Amino acid sequence: MNALSLDTVVLAENKQELVILDQTLLPGEIRYLHLSRTEDIREAIYSLRVRGAPAIGVAAAYGIYLAVAGLEETDMDRFCAVFREKKAYLNSARPTAVNLSWALNRMERVLDAERDTLSVEEMKRRLCQEADAIRAEDIAISRSIGEYGFSLLRHGDGILTHCNAGTLATAKYGTALAPIYIALEHGWDDLRVFCDETRPLLQGARLSAFEMQTAGVDTTLICDNMASITMKRGKINIVFVGCDRVAANGDFANKIGTSGVAILARYYGIPFYVCAPSSTIDLSIPSGEHIVIEERPAEEVTHMWYAKPMAPEGVKVDNPAFDVTDHSLITGIITEKGIAYPPFDRAFARLGIV
Known part of the structure; x- marks a missing residue:
């Protein structure tokens, strides 16, 4: 088993759960947590079940998406109000890692830029797409850093x-x-x-x-x-x-x-x-x-x-x-x-x- 084969933080195929590798149990046990409640996702960030600035950012992006994905609200103003409330709650988990606020702010910019052109249901799908993009970009960014670092070895x-x-x-x-x-x-x-x-x-x-x-x-x-x-x-x-x-x-x-x-x-x-x-x-x-x-x-x-x-x-x-x-x-x-x-x-x- 190679650690590189482990998925640290991903969205479940049903798009209703955040799946994280519980790092508090390593190296003795490899266990994945399936989280859907905002409170549980915040606890996972605070308790270092998911950790590392980039991984925290990915978890935060999916976390804020999941926080509003299940809302039955159809009014965009009320939907946005709940989004901002959940965003502030997640952002309070850890103050030093800038990726936490960076990812949440990026998700909020999507909300603000497209709220007048999308329905609530369309916005949910758009937020999921943005969180997916943050994760994909993180993989590409890490690989690029690795290549630059390799040039020094x-x-x-x-x-x-x-x-x-x-x-x-x-x-x-x-x-x-x-x-x-x-x-x-x-x-x-x-x-x-x-x-x-x-x-x-x-x-x-x-x-x-x-x-x-x-x-x-x-x-x-x-x-x-x-x-x-x-x-x-x-x-x-x-x-x-x-x-x-x-x-x-x-x-x-x-x-x-x-x-x-x-x-x-x-x-x-x-x-x-x-x-x-x-x-x-x-x-x-x-x-x-x-x-x-x-x-x-x-x-x-x-x-x-x-x-x-x-x-x-x-x-x-x-x-x-x-x-x-x-x-x-x-x-x-x-x-x-x-x-x-x-x-x-x-x-x-x-x-x-x-």
């Missing part, structure tokens, strides 16, 4: 990645792991991937290591605090990470611990690349200081994965889900439109990212 490279930005985080291929899937298609079998475990939710241990190992890649799992010595020993030639939001100056938010990897890579002179669909580039914010960081429950640090609590009861816990890496630490940002190099605001403009 050399035979025998050691690649460090943090968190999971592979096929499980997208509709297919992923972002940070997409170059490795492309390399496999070219017959490269000598790449070595090092996966940070990514505390506290262990996306690197549970998901990235699972992906790479099932794909037949030489995979090594390391604790987050082993990245420095692994780099010092000369095992790492390049770093690929994903992201959840990029500011106009190139600062970006990714899973907690990413900024530390970037600092280490700079110290050891290792190229550090961010793999980012253009939909994650938020030109409305000038820098990373404007990115809202999601705070997660303390139990993820003190209780999760343990048979009994592994911290003193009542101890204070900080659990930010993301950190922001300064643009000065980034070698380049790999988008589906090309690789952006500093200064990033000018590079984004040259690539047509507006």
Whole structure:
């Protein structure tokens, strides 16, 4: 079994359910959830049953379609009012990943642009078409990022990645792991991937290591605090990470611990690349200081994965889900439109990212 064969997020053939791979159960169990209620879809996003910025965007697009697909309402004004209410509810699930709001806003633009020319039933079909398009585009975007990233690799490279930005985080291929899937298609079998475990939710241990190992890649799992010595020993030639939001100056938010990897890579002179669909580039914010960081429950640090609590009861816990890496630490940002190099605001403009 290869993780690339798994569908992360799709609309059921009956067009009445969102089918997601429950990533909270990996790698021990492969289980698909069939969700139709808006509350359940929001919970799946919040609880990381579906995760990764692109996959969240696809889930949100289908989620808002399903939220209104079953309405018996025939008045377009009332239909639109329900749409906006459900959109706000879904958008509240996670604040940092820009693809959530991006996908919902894209669906709303379809509603606003065509509400005067379509009936309610026609609008439902149109919204379904748009959600399908978002998923298809995500697959094409991920593959393009993979091809650009592959152009940076050399035979025998050691690649460090943090968190999971592979096929499980997208509709297919992923972002940070997409170059490795492309390399496999070219017959490269000598790449070595090092996966940070990514505390506290262990996306690197549970998901990235699972992906790479099932794909037949030489995979090594390391604790987050082993990245420095692994780099010092000369095992790492390049770093690929994903992201959840990029500011106009190139600062970006990714899973907690990413900024530390970037600092280490700079110290050891290792190229550090961010793999980012253009939909994650938020030109409305000038820098990373404007990115809202999601705070997660303390139990993820003190209780999760343990048979009994592994911290003193009542101890204070900080659990930010993301950190922001300064643009000065980034070698380049790999988008589906090309690789952006500093200064990033000018590079984004040259690539047509507006």
